[in-house]
Amino acid sequence: DTGVSQDPRHKITKRGQNVTFRCDPISEHNRLYWYRQTLGQGPEFLTYFQNEAQLEKSRLLSDRFSAERPKGSFSTLEIQRTEQGDSAMYLCASSPQQANEQFFGPGTRLTVL
Amino acid sequence: DAKTTQPPSMDCAEGRAANLPCNHSTISGNEYVYWYRQIHSQGPQYIIHGLKNNETNEMASLIITEDRKSSTLILPHATLRDTAVYYCIATNAGGTSYGKLTFGQGTILTVHP
Numbered sequence: 193d194t195g196v197s198q199d200p201r202h203k204i205t206k207r208g209q210n211v212t213f214r215c216d217p218i219s220e221h222n223r224l225y226w227y228r229q230t231l232g233q234g235p236e237f238l239t240y241f242q243n244e245a246q247l248e249k250s251r252l253l254s255d256r257f258s259a260e261r262p263k264g265s266f267s268t269l270e271i272q273r274t275e276q277g278d279s280a281m282y283l284c285a286s287s288p289q290q291a292n293e294q295f296f297g298p299g300t301r302l303t304v305l
Numbered sequence: 306d307a308k309t310t311q312p313p314s315m316d317c318a319e320g321r322a323a324n325l326p327c328n329h330s331t332i333s334g335n336e337y338v339y340w341y342r343q344i345h346s347q348g349p350q351y352i353i354h355g356l357k358n359n360e361t362n363e364m365a366s367l368i369i370t371e372d373r374k375s376s377t378l379i380l381p382h383a384t385l386r387d388t389a390v391y392y393c394i395a396t397n398a399g400g401t402s403y404g405k406l407t408f409g410q411g412t413i414l415t416v417h418p
Contacts, residue, residue, distance in 0.1 A: 225406075227408075234409055235349065235408045237407065240405060250405075285349075292351075293351035293354070294406065295351070298346075
């Protein structure tokens with residue numbers, strides 16, 4: 193399968209723990225996005241990378257959140273000191289330069305107990 | 306991104322056309338109308354987009370009013386697999402503008418046998 197992949201698909205953690213999610217975009221896609229989706233709501237933008245550069249961060253991305261894309265390929269999203277309010281689906285999407293559509297991965301569902 | 310308004314839910318009989326409306330009365334001249342859908346437990350999937358003209362692809366047709374203040378997504382022969390949340394987004398995302406997507410709550414389309 194050559195689509196966007198995310199790992200893990202599900203994560204259950206205790207409040208206060210750190211978690212890290214990985215996103216592998218479609219090969220050659222230089223644009224990468226992270227979104228968060230809570231139950232019953234549409235996805236909300238978190239951050240955007242063009243190659244390895246993080247060009248935009250939402251105000252939703254508090255200082256407990258950090259994202260990287262070190263070599264312009266895969267990306268990681270880390271949440272430190274998780275809180276119950278962080279429970280959500282974390283979605284990654286990628287697109288090639290000058291494309292109109294974003295290709296989404298299946299998401300990582302985080303549950304913070 | 307311009308605000309969009311969609312009905313919260315719609316029903317459709319299998320085999321019939323599903324017509325999903327979207328209001329975007331404050332859309333600006335450089336904003337496109339995008340439609341994505343999200344099937345349960347999956348990431349969003351791009352369907353179609355347009356600027357001024359009506360568009361058709363293998364999945365759907367998009368009808369945009371002449372004043373661009375509203376649009377309709379048409380699934381010509383709905384199947385059970387088209388049951389999903391459909392999101393209408395007005396954005397200048399795509400092409401040379403990387404654009405984050407601003408999702409609303411969408412329309413839950415249920416296709417009945």
